[in-house]
Amino acid sequence: MGAIRLGKIFGIEVRLHFSWVIIFFLVGYTLSFFYFPEQYEGLPQSTYITMGLITTFFFFASILFHEMSHSLVARRNGIPIRFITLFVFGGVSSIAKEPDSPNVELKMAAAGPAASLFLGVFFGAVGVAAALAGAGAPITGVAAYLAFINVLLAAFNLVPGFPLDGGRLLRALIWKLTGSIQRATKIAADFGRGVAVLLIAGGLFLVLTNYLVNGLWFIFIGWFLDQAARGSYQQVVVSQALSRVLVRDLMTPDPVTMPDDLTLRRAVDEYFLAHKHSGFPVTRNEEPVGVISLSDIRHVPQGEWDSVRVSQVMEPLGHGAVVEADNHVTDLLTRLHDRETDRLLVVDRNHHIAGIVTNDDIARYLRVQVALR
Numbered sequence: 001m002g003a004i005r006l007g008k009i010f011g012i013e014v015r016l017h018f019s020w021v022i023i024f025f026l027v028g029y030t031l032s033f034f035y036f037p038e039q040y041e042g043l044p045q046s047t048y049i050t051m052g053l054i055t056t057f058f059f060f061a062s063i064l065f066h067e068m069s070h071s072l073v074a075r076r077n078g079i080p081i082r083f084i085t086l087f088v089f090g091g092v093s094s095i096a097k098e099p100d101s102p103n104v105e106l107k108m109a110a111a112g113p114a115a116s117l118f119l120g121v122f123f124g125a126v127g128v129a130a131a132l133a134g135a136g137a138p139i140t141g142v143a144a145y146l147a148f149i150n151v152l153l154a155a156f157n158l159v160p161g162f163p164l165d166g167g168r169l170l171r172a173l174i175w176k177l178t179g180s181i182q183r184a185t186k187i188a189a190d191f192g193r194g195v196a197v198l199l200i201a202g203g204l205f206l207v208l209t210n211y212l213v214n215g216l217w218f219i220f221i222g223w224f225l226d227q228a229a230r231g232s233y234q235q236v237v238v239s240q241a242l243s244r245v246l247v248r249d250l251m252t253p254d255p256v257t258m259p260d261d262l263t264l265r266r267a268v269d270e271y272f273l274a275h276k277h278s279g280f281p282v283t284r285n286e287e288p289v290g291v292i293s294l295s296d297i298r299h300v301p302q303g304e305w306d307s308v309r310v311s312q313v314m315e316p317l318g319h320g321a322v323v324e325a326d327n328h329v330t331d332l333l334t335r336l337h338d339r340e341t342d343r344l345l346v347v348d349r350n351h352h353i354a355g356i357v358t359n360d361d362i363a364r365y366l367r368v369q370v371a372l373r
């Protein structure tokens with residue numbers, strides 16, 4: 001939603017959320033017209049703008065570096081990364097599943113702040129070297145700011161509120177101690193919401209004491225963290241509830257199937273009118289080959305119904321359109337999401353149709369589970 005694709009780095013797709021475009025301008029504007037002119041007086045405005053643009057660019061690159069290091073550590077530990085979205089004050093790596101063990105989570109979470117800390121030291125060293133070489137304020141100023149912002153980024157991300165990196169470290173430790181990812185997530189997310197409340201309260205205080213812009217930033221980040229903390233806890237509860245469930249537990253078994261050599265006339269009379277379903281899986285020699293719905297038939301004039309066959313108008317099964325009955329439901333969710341569809345055919349080991357599963361089946365199962373809790 002609302003993201004621009006930037007390209008791939010190390011095979012990981014990088015996306016830019018629209019909020020980042022706004023942040024980009026805000027940061028660049030604040031640096032060029034307020035921060036640099038106040039810190040380094042007496043330079044021409046064009047120099048401040050150049051400093052602002054360069055700093056903003058490297059600030060952006062620093063966040064990407066931070067996020068990339070999470071992703072690369074995750075991938076090295078066998079957790080596939082689908083893409084990275086950069087937004088607001090950081091980024092989010094879209095990982096296909098939660099880490100399997102607290103140790104993996106520990107490594108993944110530590111990678112980001114470590115990367116930012118490294119950049120902070122790096123830009124600090126560049127600044128010192130530039131100053132020693134006699135470089136002027138434009139260069140040392142940019143380096144000093146980048147050193148400062150990266151250390152700040154590391155520090156902010158180490159705050160122990162889930163889903164910030166510090167919260168992930170906390171979760172990994174509690175998970176290690178208690179053996180329960182759900183309890184660990186609950187505690188770490190509660191910390192996250194606590195931090196969010198502190199940020200919002202601090203922001204209100206700043207607004208009341210005439211630091212309007214800084215105050216609004218605090219409130220905004222606090223609100224964002226609160227949303228993220230709630231969302232990630234619910235996500236863990238849901239994936240825990242589904243983690244032991246197989247596709248066959250949710251599917252509607254033995255759907256009525258239609259052979260692909262049937263004429264449309266017989267398809268309408270013997271299937272659509274007789275069974276009242278709006279769509280049927282189509283088979284050839286017992287194997288699924290497609291899906292047919294009333295809208296596929298509507299395009300064909302009635303006069304041709306005796307000569308046109310189901311195989312000619314059905315929607316053929318594309319790659320990944322079937323799921324095995326013994327797969328985990330989490331695989332099913334990924335598949336439904338990737339294909340942007342709301343139903344999939346389920347097959348058994350011999351590739352015969354075993355059932356059909358829809359988003360509604362999953363929602364119904366979850367409602368029952370939650371109600372019984």
Ligand SMILES: [Zn+2]
Nearest residue numbers: 112113157165
């Ligand atoms: Zn991070």
